[in-house]
Amino acid sequence: MFSRTLARAILLFLALAVFLSGCEDGGPGENDLAGGVRVMLKPLENLPVFPGRLAVISQGDLWVLESGKEPLQLTGDGCSHCPAWSPDGQWLLFFKYDPAEKWNRHYSLWVARADGGGIYSIEPEKQVLDARWSPAANSIAYLTAKQGESVGSGECKLAAVTDKGPGAPLALADASEKIMSFCWQPTGEKLVYTRAEEHPNAKENLTIKVTPVSGGETKTLLDVAPEFLPDAGTAPAYLGGLTFSPNNIDFSFFSYPFSASLTADGVPLYATTMMGNDPKQLATALAYPDWVDWSPGGDCLAFIEGGGRESFFNKRLSVVPINRPEKAAMLTPEGYVDRDPAWSPKGDFIAVSRSESSRVISDRREEWPPSSIWLASPDGAGARQISSGEVPGCLDCSPWWVEGGESLMWVRLQGEKASIWQAGADGKNAGKVFEELDVPQGYYGAYKWDEVLAWHPGGLYHPLPFPSEQAGEIRSVGDNYVLIDRTTYGDHNYYLDHPSSDGMKLIVGFIETAEFKEYKDGELIFRARGGSDTGYFQFPYLLIYNPVKEELRNEELFLPLNEQEQVSFGKRTWKQVITNFAIEDPVIHFDFKPAPGEVLAGGHPLPETTVQYSEENNELVFSFFNVEFADTFQDNTHFASPGLKFAKEFNFEQLPGRPGDEQTPSQPPVVRARISLEGSPQYNAAISYFGGIGYDRTVRCTVNFQ
DSSP states (O other): OHHHHHHHHHHHHHHHHHHHTTGGGTOOOTTTTTTOEEOOSSOOSSOOOOSSEEEEEETTEEEEEETTSOOEEOOOSSOEEEEEEOTTSSEEEEEEOOTTOSSSOOOEEEEEETTSSOEEEESTTSOEEEEEEOSSSSEEEEEEEOTTOSSSEEEEEEEEEETTEEOOOEEOSOTTSEEEEEEEOTTSSEEEEEEEOSSOSSSOOOEEEEEETTSOOOEEEEEOOGGGSSOTTSOOEEEEEEEEOTTSSEEEEEEEESOHHHHHTOEEEEEEETTOOOOEEEEEEOSOGGGEEEOTTSSEEEEEEOOSSOTTSSOEEEEEETTOGGGOEEOSOTTEEEEEEEEOTTSSOEEEEEEEOOSOOOSSGGGSOOEEEEEEOTTSSOEEEOSOOOSTTEEEEEEEEEGGGTEEEEEEEETTEEEEEEEETTSOSOEEEEEEEOOOOEETTEEOGGGTEEEEOOOOSSOOSSOGGGEEEEEEETTTEEEEEEEETTEEEEEEEOTTSSSOEEEEEEETTOEEEEEETTEEEEEEOOOOTTOOBOOOEEEEEETTTTEEEEEEOOBOTTOOTTOEEBOOOSOEEEEEEEEETTEEEEEEEEOTTOOOOSSOOOOOEEEEEETTTTEEEEEEETEEEOGGGTTOOEEEOSSOSSEEEEEEEEEOOBOOOSSSOOBOOEEEEEEEESSOOOEEEEEEEEEOOGGGOEEEEEEEEO
16 A cells, blocks of 8 residues: 555656646656556456557546556656557557647647657657557658648658657658648558648649658649539638548548538538549538448448537438448438447447437536447348446447457446446446546537547557457467457458567468467467358368468368367359269268259359267268259168278268248258267368269268278
């Protein structure tokens, strides 16, 4: 208890000294609270367990939270704002401001070591309008303000951050350009920005440009025609709120009038491409870029549609296939409003903050309609509630996905207090993570929570080469290796990180069923059943990666009998007939040919096959779908084993198919082969082309025991 009290006293002394030194003059130097101090914001009986790391602003100071650890305080002057993690999780970008300027804050740019090793200013004499980490490197692009202006930049610069701190900034764009907004391309190779005329009294020369950050020619992506802008008689416009698709090609933006009042009630939302295509107007929406979210594959855009500055009225979740805007879907039920959309990493849900619609809102938060977190299906198939929303004035908002889509976290605002919560994607195991989060300035019920909060998956040596919310399980393996599972649209992609490497390496890619099994003898072993773009899947096998040789190899896998739940392979195609059954100890063969009259479209179809084990009968059961007996099989469906070590007998049966109707789907015919076993062998299986052409082409399923 003495050490905690002493720590608080030290922090109080530092905070007072910093404040008296003049926070408005750029804040403290690089030694401000260098080394960090771990203290408790409020005593907790059990430190919360949660995935990744959180950077939060509490009482104006920057803190780092990690699962099971006491919070680490990085600043002590009460002037911190807008934290953002570096891609590798080693640094935090944040702003400092003059607390005397309550409404017109002038920000200076700072970075802090996330482990408390020190903080550093970047051009402390400059007022900064915006700053963003590169998605792929520890580099910061930022805009400085011109003297006396609140919008439009003086300069656009790039500062690299190394172990020694930020380096000398480099100019990214011509200082004569009035840059209004910018965004990194997801690969981190280029910066896209919008510009306006120095004196915006005419609707000309609004452009979107792209510049390579490593040097090269700046190019114009789009020259905006006058008819694209608001109707005649309104204030001149500029472009901003750029949001990039993960596909690296498409991006969205808003057209803002130079009028705060007009902007507050909604602006046009557009989408275009890096090829400079004519922009498509998608909707009228509030000018909040965090209310716009691209799907993981980059082909759909989710956003909150609806004008009017009130966030509790006329706000609907829309999903637009970017190349088929006529297929747009509205997912908000009648009588409700949605906010804060966030796609799941697999693209199967969109998390939103949902509440009942209300046009009249009290000045007291305690009387506002409660909001809760919901998951909406992008195809409109339905939604399910994750958090409770029954207490008036309790707002659950700003959800984000963690653990590769297995869990969610969000902010809860209740009265004057804000906290961070988490739950599984099924809504179970909900609990509080942190309860002393600062409340950012709100506007008609909308809050910019990224001003006080940032999340990172944690435990990495290098930047993630993909959005952090797509990171699934992160585990330490072997000698300082970190294995990251990225799951998108059902595919597993495993990245390996190590302090000696130049960056993360993709070691297993686009395998739907790949699962990490173990680290053994210096190698990472995965179990998978493989597959291809045609939908054909292999019998489970092993993928073994050697990080020293940087080699990935396949090895066959023999499965124990009790691991049959998910075993399936092959692909359901046109109808086939089983023509032959042969035994070559310890191997069994099943042969198939196309059924007479089937239209042969090329290739060598391999029948979809599932395997089940009956412990009661000690039987291994193979089911071949869309398969019938050949004439030679009709009267010969029972075979005794000719002395096989592991098999006693074989029985075949034909299950007829049936047509479907509006209520029930059709069922294909199935041939089922039951193998009565002796003992508890392990087995593997494979289906492959065996020979022949046309109706005589043969594919063979081979089962091997050991």
